Amino acid sequence: MAQSVLLTGAAGRVGTAILGGLADEHEWRLLDRDPPTDDYPGEFVVADITDEDAVREAMAGIDVVLHLAGDPRKTAPWDSVLTNNIDGTQTVYEAAVDAGVEKVAFASSNHAVGAFETEERTPEMYRTDDDYLLDGTELPRPGNLYGVSKVTGEALGRYYHDEYGISVVNVRIGNLTEGHPPIDYERGQAMWLSYRDCAHLFDRCIRADYDYEIVYGISDNDRKYYSIERAREALDYEPQDNSARHD
Numbered sequence: 001m002a003q004s005v006l007l008t009g010a011a012g013r014v015g016t017a018i019l020g021g022l023a024d025e026h027e028w029r030l031l032d033r034d035p036p037t038d039d040y041p042g043e044f045v046v047a048d049i050t051d052e053d054a055v056r057e058a059m060a061g062i063d064v065v066l067h068l069a070g071d072p073r074k075t076a077p078w079d080s081v082l083t084n085n086i087d088g089t090q091t092v093y094e095a096a097v098d099a100g101v102e103k104v105a106f107a108s109s110n111h112a113v114g115a116f117e118t119e120e121r122t123p124e125m126y127r128t129d130d131d132y133l134l135d136g137t138e139l140p141r142p143g144n145l146y147g148v149s150k151v152t153g154e155a156l157g158r159y160y161h162d163e164y165g166i167s168v169v170n171v172r173i174g175n176l177t178e179g180h181p182p183i184d185y186e187r188g189q190a191m192w193l194s195y196r197d198c199a200h201l202f203d204r205c206i207r208a209d210y211d212y213e214i215v216y217g218i219s220d221n222d223r224k225y226y227s228i229e230r231a232r233e234a235l236d237y238e239p240q241d242n243s244a245r246h247d
């Protein structure tokens with residue numbers, strides 16, 4: 001059944017991948033601080049996620065929120081991640097709970113656990129003969145302030161789930177690259193998420209039933225140091241792409 005979905009950060013790369021696969025699958029309300037430069041499905045709201053009134057208005061009648069908006073730079077400074085990623089995410093959760101939204105899928109990141117990639121483990125852990133694996137039950141270990149903001153977003157979701165019962169899935173997205181896996185970049189190949197698998201994964205976040213989850217969002221790459229088992233179990237995620245088998 002089509003659901004009413006609010007997609008924040010709709011004009012960005014992840015939003016483009018999602019809408020590329022799912023434009024006709026749901027009823028979309030798109031939100032971005034950048035005005036649309038293209039044709040989009042549904043309705044487009046130009047607003048900043050730190051604007052409480054605008055976010056509340058955008059939340060009316062929504063079943064599911066895919067919350068992507070934020071500063072995606074791994075070098076982002078504290079003032080930007082504090083405003084866009086932490087304050088903005090809290091604003092989105094508060095408005096979602098007040099509006100009776102059922103589910104929120106939060107775009108977390110590999111950088112929430114980036115500091116597991118120690119000098120002793122790398123580059124071996126990026127290669128097929130290594131079996132080092134993170135499965136989402138490990139403690140967070142961010143390697144930069146951007147990663148800290150993503151861990152904080154996951155904790156905000158934990159709080160709003162426990163306090164208000166809203167369903168939350170945190171998707172620790174790997175490296176989304178269009179058309180082909182990253183070239184000459186072993187780390188990126190191990191955490192490649194194709195556009196097709198990205199759309200399918202967020203479709204499962206919209207349709208599946210869950211309480212509070214942390215899953216890794218990567219394709220079924222031969223070498224992966226992030227397990228996709230929890231995404232398979234909790235969301236019925238069935239990726240089709242693999243960085244090692246791409247022409």
Ligand SMILES: NC(=O)C1=CN([C@@H]2O[C@H](COP(=O)(O)OP(=O)(O)OC[C@H]3O[C@@H](n4cnc5c(N)ncnc54)[C@H](O)[C@@H]3O)[C@@H](O)[C@H]2O)C=CC1
Binds near residue numbers: 012031068071084108
């Ligand atoms: N692209 C990737 O490989 C990965 C992305 N992510 C996360 O996914 C999300 C989307 O990332 P991308 O699409 O790659 O980034 P992007 O920069 O292409 O898109 C982000 C969108 O959010 C909007 N935005 C930013 N701050 C905003 C605010 N305060 N209010 C309203 N809109 C705002 C921007 O205008 C932009 O259109 C981010 O939260 C990022 O941290 C996580 C891991 C990997």
Ligand SMILES: O=C1O[C@H](COP(=O)(O)O)[C@@H](O)[C@H](O)[C@H]1O
Binds near residue numbers: 173
């Ligand atoms: O969280 C993110 O991660 C991806 C992949 O990280 P990288 O260190 O391999 O570049 C990054 O491309 C994206 O911009 C960022 O938001």
